């Protein structure tokens with residue numbers, strides 16, 4: 162991986178520019194970025210649901226920047242393709258001398274079993290195998306508990322990927338996106354159904370980790386706090402932007418997080434490190 166040459170001049174403060182500097186100081190030399198080899202995802206295939214935007218898109222971007230091929234899954238083919246184009250341009254900008262890893266778009270509703278099965282089959286046909294699954298497809302429905310109409314949650318992708326990894330003896334990584342709402346009750350918005358579903362996602366991850374751990378498959382859940390994505394922007398439009406102030410008073414660092422702040426975490430979770438001390 163290479164860093165592009167950055168004109169040293171543009172990095173200098175005004176006062177330094179007026180001093181005489183040797184010519185060699187004007188360029189930072191190209192160098193290889195060094196990191197632990199186990200963090201590289203080269204030759205891995207990563208599938209991310211809900212990756213047309215928001216956290217899913219950030220996760221797919223982090224994987225592509227770490228060398229992985231990727232499948233973008235979301236409700237609209239057009240949105241998936243736009244997401245992939247934007248990810249590819251970020252990778253090209255970061256590594257202008259390297260080819261962009263293969264990225265493909267799949268329109269699929271993650272709550273419909275037949276959709277999930279046919280999409281999974283197509284992904285396996287296209288890429289040959291899958292090493293990492295992240296389930297970031299999600300919605301937030303803020304409805305009073307007494308008025309909520311139950312809608313079916315989705316564990317379908319986790320099941321398909323587990324079957325695939327067991328059948329082909331792949332020591333893969335499955336990451337289910339839960340939320341802080343799995344363990345704490347946020348306020349003042351009324352979201353009992355969301356909180357309950359995220360608690361279920363956390364327990365699903367623990368159960369699958371217990372059932373599939375002996376096969377070398379790592380299953381974990383990730384529980385973000387408030388992240389500045391379109392999901393939250395939509396929620397604030399419905400519930401009132403003044404909510405942010407009350408949320409931020411409850412956050413120790415006093416601010417919501419940017420989606421890119423989770424890039425390192427998701428790559429670490431997809432790498433060989435978590436719960437696999439033998440590699």
Ligand SMILES: NC(=O)c1ccc[n+]([C@@H]2O[C@H](COP(=O)([O-])OP(=O)(O)OC[C@H]3O[C@@H](n4cnc5c(N)ncnc54)[C@H](O)[C@@H]3O)[C@@H](O)[C@H]2O)c1
Nearest residue numbers: 211215216235236270271298299340385387388390391392
């Ligand atoms: N944003 C936050 O503050 C926050 C905090 C904690 C957890 N989360 C969780 O992270 C995940 C991603 O959230 P986000 O903020 O990026 O949301 P987002 O709305 O920005 O993105 C979610 C994506 O999922 C897709 N999607 C929704 N239902 C789908 C379905 N049935 N099939 C396929 N795709 C579907 C949407 O089209 C969208 O592109 C969600 O599970 C959410 O609950 C978000």
